[in-house]
């Protein structure tokens with residue numbers, strides 16, 4: 001065994017987006033591509049000599065190849081130890097949990113999350129810091145800068161390590177400890193929720209259908225739901241992680257989790273349906289004939305937090321990403337706790353959680369979590385709902401309707417125009433930017449523009465400013481349209497348009513009917529068809 005120093009030259013575009021570096025497998029498979037990025041991470045952080053790194057991924061294609069390379073590079077760069085999930089499997093929330101529990105230096109997650117996998121799909125890599133959360137922008141900017149001037153990387157020529165057995169092996173001066181992928185995470189869940197109450201609910205015949213979408217949560221959900229909580233075998237479906245997720249987008253929304261939606265709208269619907277994404281940080285909650293919007297889910301969890309053991313003392317504050325609906329704002333106001341509005345992406349919640357400004361946070365993109373870790377957490381959200389239903393005895397549907405009766409309802413939808421031409425997307429945003437000054441007071445049908453701006457965020461903890469985080473048009477009735485470009489795609493550009501309309505009294509309108517006029521206005525103001533070449537959005541959630 002010896003350590004090699006290999007000369008290299010930079011690759012363009014190794015710029016981490018909303019959540020790590022994501023590219024097609026083809027791009028990642030180029031010689032030196034992964035190595036360059038990993039060395040750039042190590043070169044951008046200080047003080048890791050002799051320290052511990054957590055390493056794992058969602059099991060997608062290229063995961064096992066990448067893990068071996070990263071182990072050899074960690075050994076060559078002087079890490080003392082790597083905690084790696086058995087078979088290289090760790091969900092994103094499990095990595096966050098393990099970093100925090102063992103107070104490691106940081107962690108590397110191999111995943112492109114909800115993006116499709118397989119040889120023709122996407123791959124991704126994300127660095128998390130010692131608080132367990134995604135590296136903040138100052139770190140990701142440094143990694144990118146380093147990737148553009150990199151000259152060499154270090155790697156051991158040790159043979160590949162067998163990751164199928166739990167236990168320790170040595171590589172150079174570094175210890176590699178293969179750990180159970182589920183145990184630490186399951187223990188954390190047990191410390192937050194009333195497992196006994198949920199167990200009793202299942203024993204009394206409550207039914208759950210958990211769709212793991214052939215992604216990382218299969219083993220976690222099977223252990224927690226079926227073994228620990230006594231849900232019947234078969235509760236978890238699509239439970240075996242596959243390298244290509246069975247050819248589907250492992251994205252838990254009503255469009256991509258069609259199978260679950262059909263089941264929950266059919267005659268055999270379970271009491272609750274749930275799904276998680278590629279790396280286990282997203283969740284979707286479904287009741288019989290009702291899908292809970294993620295923005296409502298966050299608001300409902302906040303409103304009921306004191307019913308859950310881990311949050312029985314109440315919450316100190318909440319945060320949501322800017323495009324997320326304002327449903328949680330109303331709950332925060334009623335609880336008299338602050339509500340923070342952050343740019344899209346979990347990395348912006350880290351400081352607020354570390355500084356104890358918030359307890360719960362979430363995004364419209366099917367992400368919710370709390371201060372228990374520093375990532376969004378799919379199984380956590382599902383357990384929160386199960387615990388809530390076990391305590392109240394209500395159905396999912398009644399829980400949602402009761403919430404609307406008390407707080408009013410935010411009709412909410414997101415329209416995605418996927419893989420459009422980048423020039424067109426930039427053109428659309430630039431034109432909107434140029435219109436901002438002239439929109440105020442303009443009348444569109446029954447709507448009047450109250451103000452329009454471009455969101456920028458100053459982190460209240462460290463003062464760092466993130467600009468150009470989305471264009472917002474507010475109307476006098478409190479409705480809102482938001483435009484932003486995705487930072488997780490790998491081909492062309494993706495335009496996201498978010499619609500949010502609040503109604504105090506009219507609680508049972510059809511979603512697309514309630515938002516129809518706003519959708520038309522967005523198309524008109526942004527001239528979406530001309531810039532994207534699309535008559536209709538690609539995905540509506």
Ligand code: VG1
Nearest residue numbers: 018019113114345363365486487488
């Ligand atoms: C999307 C979502 C964002 C989420 C991010 C990562 O980003 O909108 O809310 O945090 O994905 O989620 P974008 O830039 O494409 O809109 V995950 O589960 O893919 O890591």
Ligand code: CO
Nearest residue numbers: 113114277281
């Ligand atoms: Co994810």
